Amino acid sequence: MAESRTRPPGGRGAEADRNDLRVLIAAGEVFTTLGWDAPISAVARKAGVGMGSIYRRYPSKEALLQQICVNATERAADEARSALEEEADAWSALRHFMRRMAEARICSLFVLTGRGAGDSAVLEKASRHLHEAIAGIIEQARRESVLRPDVTPADVCVLLSYLRTVPVAGQDAQAEFLDRYLEIMLAGLRAPAAGTGPPALPGRPPGWNDLDFAPARPL
Numbered sequence: 001m002a003e004s005r006t007r008p009p010g011g012r013g014a015e016a017d018r019n020d021l022r023v024l025i026a027a028g029e030v031f032t033t034l035g036w037d038a039p040i041s042a043v044a045r046k047a048g049v050g051m052g053s054i055y056r057r058y059p060s061k062e063a064l065l066q067q068i069c070v071n072a073t074e075r076a077a078d079e080a081r082s083a084l085e086e087e088a089d090a091w092s093a094l095r096h097f098m099r100r101m102a103e104a105r106i107c108s109l110f111v112l113t114g115r116g117a118g119d120s121a122v123l124e125k126a127s128r129h130l131h132e133a134i135a136g137i138i139e140q141a142r143r144e145s146v147l148r149p150d151v152t153p154a155d156v157c158v159l160l161s162y163l164r165t166v167p168v169a170g171q172d173a174q175a176e177f178l179d180r181y182l183e184i185m186l187a188g189l190r191a192p193a194a195g196t197g198p199p200a201l202p203g204r205p206p207g208w209n210d211l212d213f214a215p216a217r218p219l
Helices: 012-034 039-046 051-057 061-086 090-105 106-111 121-143 154-161 171-189
Strands: none
Touching: 012 051, 012 061, 039 051, 039 061, 061 090, 061 106, 061 121, 090 106, 090 121, 090 154, 090 171, 121 154, 154 171
16 A cells, blocks of 8 residues: 555655656556556656556555545645635635646546545545535535535535546647536536526637547538
8 A cells, every 4th residue: 555655765765755756647647648547657658767666666556546546635625725715705715626626637536536546544534635625615605605505515526527628629628618617517506696697608619620529520
């Protein structure tokens, strides 16, 4: 398990920590882009380390994925807490949090959790921190009467999993349409207010040729 890894002495320990960070960042990017079936060799190439360096720290792909998921979950919890502290109101905090999660593609790693990260006390602790942090935003939003009363922290995580990739061609289009679909989700989460219409969606609506998945063909 990741939490039981030993640290080499002296300068070797610092170098090992740097390599470990590179491996975790590279693995997150590789698995997010290529999926759980991506080989460890792709992670090693991305990180610029040898396969042996990875397997000395993580004896299996499952152990590596578990550490990635722990880090991603704790980062998400930190983002939720920071959003509530930094924003003037709970609705702005919810938007801030959901946008940061979508931009960082952290939710792609949440989806991978079910593919092999397994169970551990460390992962359970991180999951609890995230639940509590999102619940803090939700409870404040309810007190301010801006959120539907039936929304739960699990609802927010499920919605974010759908924002992990917008199926359009090109990075610019990804960023453009991210705002649009985030606002659609937020509109569904907002508590109804008498005499007001839904907020205007940012950006242009996507055309069929913007889509970038197999069933879509240029018209």
